[in-house]
Amino acid sequence: MPRRRRRPRPRRPGSAVATWDVVIVGGGSAGLSAALMLGRSRRSVLVVDGGRPRNAPARHMHGVLGRDHTSPLDLLAAGRAELTRYDVAVESGEVADVAGVEADASGPAGPAFEVVLDSGERHLARRLLVATGLRDELPDIAGLADQWGRGVALCPYCEGWEFRDRRIAVIASSAANAHQAQLLRQLSADVVFCSQGAVLTPAARSGLDARGIVVEDRRVVEVFADDGGRLRGIRLEDGGEWEADAVFVAPKAVPHDDLLRRLRARSMRQGGVDHVLVDEDGRTSVRGLYAAGNVVGSRSSVPWAMSSGSLTGAAINADLVDEDIRNAVDARG
Ligand SMILES: Cc1cc2nc3c(=O)[nH]c(=O)nc-3n(C[C@H](O)[C@H](O)[C@H](O)COP(=O)(O)OP(=O)(O)OC[C@H]3O[C@@H](n4cnc5c(N)ncnc54)[C@H](O)[C@@H]3O)c2cc1C
Structure with missing residues (x-):
């Protein structure tokens, strides 16, 4: 009608x-x-x-x-x-x-x-x-914006389950993102926390260590993908790399x-x-x-x-x- x-x-x-x-x-x-x-x-x-x-x-x-x-x-x-x-x-x-x-x-x-x-x-x-x-104003890191809403995510509750048991990198905007890494640790044992220069309290650092979350203090300069556009990992300032299936950020x-x-x-x-x-x-x-x-x-x-x-x-x-x-x-x- x-x-x-x-x-x-x-x-x-x-x-x-x-x-x-x-x-x-x-x-x-x-x-x-x-x-x-x-x-x-x-x-x-x-x-x-x-x-x-x-x-x-x-x-x-x-x-x-x-x-x-x-x-x-x-x-x-x-x-x-x-x-x-x-x-x-x-x-x-x-x-x-x-x-x-x-x-x-x-x-x-x-x-x-x-x-x-x-x-x-x-x-x-x-x-x-x-x-x-x-x-959402994303951190200025090469390749990151291209993956937004796919391999690059924001909220552990919205997108974390989809990456359970996968390799997850958290790129911090501040020390507060250590908590985001801890929420993701609930979903995967393979989490790396990239501090990007944020100064962690001793308690936050030991909490990450205690749950097996690696703290990476070298700066992330690039998020890279394979030829099919699927996220593959992050590149560090000295050329080092972490393989990752998902990157979480705090825009x-x-x-x-x-x-x-x-x-x-x-x-x-x-x-x-x-x-x-x-x-x-x-x-x-x-x-x-x-x-x-x-x-x-x-x-x-x-x-x-x-x-x-x-x-x-x-x-x-x-x-x-x-x-x-x-x-x-x-x-x-
Ligand atoms: C990548 C990503 C994934 C997410 N996944 C989830 C999820 O899985 N589950 C979940 O619960 N939440 C998720 N969220 C959060 C969710 O998107 C927001 O909480 C929700 O969209 C907020 O609703 P809103 O109506 O306030 O704003 P919006 O949904 O952003 O809507 C605002 C609307 O206003 C319009 N607008 C803006 N300015 C003007 C203007 N001047 N004139 C006319 N129109 C205008 C825009 O075009 C837009 O359509 C996600 C967020 C992001 C960034």
Whole structure:
């Protein structure tokens, strides 16, 4: 049966700009989960998505109940299909700009945002949710980026099992990655920890030694593969090599938070990174502006991103209900 889609009404007669209850920027696990909650609350929702989810390089996704070892892109396609039951439109594109706008004097009171797509299309929203994810900035080592999402991995829970009992190298970004090596030791007895100059505490070093994890203090300069593109090992600064079936790294998480910053959402420096702050309902410091998923939290998990989006979607609906009550009372005079 063809889908019945209720497009939002233009805000003013003759205006080409449509007003939605909520515009969601980013249609990954977080953004689509929020859209589901809002759609089920009969909110009109526009999701604008650039189509580059963080885990797109991975063929399979793991640790996601009911979807273990399936394609991450299939999950999002299924999510989009589910949303067609509701008043949710999903549009491909990039949001280029956002601005807070004055509420229209002729319409109901409350915050409002204008969203501009790279196509030039404009939309108004009563609430704005930013769920734009983050970028993994990989260590600058030859050959490493080519293997990202295949032989080079990030999270022992997401990809560790696939390399159980295989030869694993951990390339550290800091001493904290000794813990990542210990998690991988749970899966394989053949783990080498490449410190890359990070200074380990005596306790961390003896913990690695005690569990048979080799500490390599020569710098890794290359990750190399065979002719078929399968990862074969790492090369060291003096030409030495370790054979490896998998390399685990700890990329720097760079949130896609420009839109939040443009709207002057408050941020705080934590662990050397400036993070936009949200409360447990995904509220930023700007009234009506919300954020969910990896843009405001770097946990590497689809279930976490879904939960963050779902809870934030419900919180936005509750916020709109409060506003609807105020507007209804005001209208009665
Ligand atoms: C290689 C790799 C493998 C992983 N494997 C797993 C795994 O097996 N299991 C697991 O649980 N987790 C895994 N993760 C983690 C998982 O990818 C993230 O936790 C999850 O994708 C976060 O969801 P999100 O919705 O916050 O962001 P994303 O999934 O990154 O989605 C954000 C979306 O916003 C869009 N966007 C960004 N800016 C704009 C803009 N201006 N306008 C419009 N759209 C925009 C992007 O194109 C993207 O589609 C993996 C991560 C990586 C890097």
